[in-house]
Amino acid sequence: METLLSILRDLHPDVDFETCTTLIDDKILDSFDIITIISEIDSEFDVAIPADEIIPENFNSAKALYALIERLEDE
Amino acid sequence: MSFISFSFLAFFAVLFCLYYVIPRRFQWMLLLLGSYVFYLFGGVQYIGYILVTTLSTYLLARRLGTLHASQDAYLAAHKKELDREAKKAYKAGVKRRMWKWLLLGLFLNFGILAVIKYLDFGIQNLNAILGLFGAGQLGLFRFALPLGISFYTFQSMGYLIDVYRGKTQAEKNLGKFALFVSFFPQILQGPISRFDQLAPTLFAEHAFDSRNVSFGLQRMLWGFFKKVVIADRVAVAVQAIVTTRTDAGDPAYTGLFVLLGLVLYAIQIYGDFTGGIDITIGMAQMLGVKLPENFERPYFSKSIAEYWRRWHMTLGEWFKDYLFYPLSICRPMMKLANFSRRKFGDKIGKRVTVYISTLAVWFTTGLWHGAAWNFVVWGLLNGVIILISYELEPLYRRFHAKFHVEKHFAYRLFQVGRTFLLMGALRMLDVYHDVGLTFRMLGSIFTAPNFAALGDAALLEGLGLTAGDVAVVALGVVVMLAVSLAGRRGSVRVRLAARPFVLRYCLFFLLTLVILVFGAYGIGYNASDFIYSVF
Numbered sequence: 001m002e003t004l005l006s007i008l009r010d011l012h013p014d015v016d017f018e019t020c021t022t023l024i025d026d027k028i029l030d031s032f033d034i035i036t037i038i039s040e041i042d043s044e045f046d047v048a049i050p051a052d053e054i055i056p057e058n059f060n061s062a063k064a065l066y067a068l069i070e071r072l073e074d075e
Numbered sequence: 076m077s078f079i080s081f082s083f084l085a086f087f088a089v090l091f092c093l094y095y096v097i098p099r100r101f102q103w104m105l106l107l108l109g110s111y112v113f114y115l116f117g118g119v120q121y122i123g124y125i126l127v128t129t130l131s132t133y134l135l136a137r138r139l140g141t142l143h144a145s146q147d148a149y150l151a152a153h154k155k156e157l158d159r160e161a162k163k164a165y166k167a168g169v170k171r172r173m174w175k176w177l178l179l180g181l182f183l184n185f186g187i188l189a190v191i192k193y194l195d196f197g198i199q200n201l202n203a204i205l206g207l208f209g210a211g212q213l214g215l216f217r218f219a220l221p222l223g224i225s226f227y228t229f230q231s232m233g234y235l236i237d238v239y240r241g242k243t244q245a246e247k248n249l250g251k252f253a254l255f256v257s258f259f260p261q262i263l264q265g266p267i268s269r270f271d272q273l274a275p276t277l278f279a280e281h282a283f284d285s286r287n288v289s290f291g292l293q294r295m296l297w298g299f300f301k302k303v304v305i306a307d308r309v310a311v312a313v314q315a316i317v318t319t320r321t322d323a324g325d326p327a328y329t330g331l332f333v334l335l336g337l338v339l340y341a342i343q344i345y346g347d348f349t350g351g352i353d354i355t356i357g358m359a360q361m362l363g364v365k366l367p368e369n370f371e372r373p374y375f376s377k378s379i380a381e382y383w384r385r386w387h388m389t390l391g392e393w394f395k396d397y398l399f400y401p402l403s404i405c406r407p408m409m410k411l412a413n414f415s416r417r418k419f420g421d422k423i424g425k426r427v428t429v430y431i432s433t434l435a436v437w438f439t440t441g442l443w444h445g446a447a448w449n450f451v452v453w454g455l456l457n458g459v460i461i462l463i464s465y466e467l468e469p470l471y472r473r474f475h476a477k478f479h480v481e482k483h484f485a486y487r488l489f490q491v492g493r494t495f496l497l498m499g500a501l502r503m504l505d506v507y508h509d510v511g512l513t514f515r516m517l518g519s520i521f522t523a524p525n526f527a528a529l530g531d532a533a534l535l536e537g538l539g540l541t542a543g544d545v546a547v548v549a550l551g552v553v554v555m556l557a558v559s560l561a562g563r564r565g566s567v568r569v570r571l572a573a574r575p576f577v578l579r580y581c582l583f584f585l586l587t588l589v590i591l592v593f594g595a596y597g598i599g600y601n602a603s604d605f606i607y608s609v610f
Binding site for chain 2 (some may be wrong): 030031032034035036038039040042043048049050051052054074075
């Protein structure tokens with residue numbers, strides 16, 4: 001989780017990713033951020049996030065994103 | 076059959092009456108029949124294209140649906156004996172088979188679009204190259220563009236990709252699917268709908284709901300006002316500015332007149348496209364069908380990227396979900412990002428996918444709008460400006476943190492004005508249809524503004540607008556602006572509905588009167604086609 005938080009903080013140092021649950025709904029993350037995050041996750045976790053998983057529910061919070069990474073690791 | 080023709084209004088009136096008197100289970104069939112009648116009125120020769128897209132997409136989606144179902148059944152039946160790796164291998168095998176069917180659908184349907192819309196553009200460019208070597212020229216095919224082909228192809232392919240991804244179930248009823256592809260209010264200029272959002276409302280049984288009918292009618296009237304009172308009136312002056320030539324063959328309107336043209340075209344395209352979509356959404360609402368919104372006060376955007384999240388939203392979403400994301404995160408792109416990271420460092424590694432995908436999406440968006448270089452350049456410039464803004468973002472952040480201007484009204488007004496003018500300047504590529512001429516004319520605003528020409532009676536008369544027209548446009552713009560601002564606090568129609576009956580009906584009567592007197596139905600005006608209906 002700490003690695004993921006560090007990826008997110010690099011993009012938006014001013015956002016509290018541990019508590020925020022509206023990253024997409026409040027337009028904090030845009031499409032450029034999302035592909036940067038996916039690329040970083042691919043590099044750091046060796047997990048490929050497919051396009052059909054790019055939905056607000058998976059990207060609205062760091063927790064949801066981490067759950068997605070864990071689920072994809074298990075599959 | 077244009078939405079603003081009397082024949083269309085008569086067609087819709089008949090369909091609307093029938094819709095609420097027939098048994099409700101037949102309503103979707105009536106809409107299908109109506110949609111095909113509408114399409115046939117547009118040209119019998121086009122029907123083959125939409126039928127091919129409908130049938131091929133329907134059959135391929137059914138095939139994908141069957142593969143999904145058999146995969147689920149197999150995995151459920153062999154849950155215990157399959158380990159994780161075996162499941163993964165099985166899923167990968169099914170995915171490969173589905174991918175082939177999906178590719179077939181994409182190649183066939185985008186192939187039709189490519190041949191019909193872009194083949195001649197390719198040949199013209201090839202001829203230009205052949206001309207350099209003195210070689211012979213190839214003949215053009217000059218295909219007639221089937222009505223709404225860009226819209227229904229994108230909508231159908233979005234559905235096919237969603238079925239492939241397992242986000243949407245394949246529709247079993249061919250008739251219902253054909254209605255999804257051809258639904259007449261939206262086929263000419265969108266909005267581009269998703270199957271899972273549109274199907275439940277499109278195929279449902281709808282009882283007559285006076286609020287829906289009244290709200291839908293109000294929205295249609297508002298759309299007519301924007302289109303025939305404002306956009307069509309302004310179009311005359313825009314055309315004059317762009318096409319009038321001096322005896323020597325040079326553009327007659329240069330300098331500040333180009334700036335005027337830029338502002339007027341912004342008004343025209345806003346009235347034309349948002350007005351057209353208001354008519355579409357209002358018409359659908361009268362039938363109880365909810366279509367997605369396509370605009371969110373776009374001219375209040377503070378950056379180009381924000382503008383594109385608020386203008387023609389359904390097309391933007393389509394490109395984002397079906398091209399930008401898949402392209403950005405595909406395996407080769409991830410490998411390229413990792414390679415760039417190792418070779419050139421983190422900074423470049425992070426940017427490589429963003430840059431390539433953004434430019435690819437904007438190149439395609441440009442081409443979607445038209446098979447010509449002015450559209451390609453327009454698209455690419457949008458992409459370049461978005462990337463420049465992306466690079467400047469940290470600078471803006473520091474600037475805002477230091478000077479705390481972000482919340483100031485004057486600064487926000489500056490941002491809105493800057494975006495409006497920048498978008499307006501880019502849009503002139505669409506009006507002049509010539510890249511070099513557009514830049515020369517935009518340059519003339521700075522190099523030869525010619526203030527004196529603004530007082531030239533012959534030039535002002537040449538714009539084709541009387542003092543009355545100017546007053547109607549000015550008032551119309553104020554009204555549009557006021558409605559747009561009022562919309563920030565929620566639905567204007569909901570708030571109007573709470574007002575006294577007499578006031579509301581006087582207002583609607585007045586709006587109708589304005590449309591009839593000052594619109595395309597007034598003396599001396601002919602309604603022109605919607606700009607987006609030819610895309």
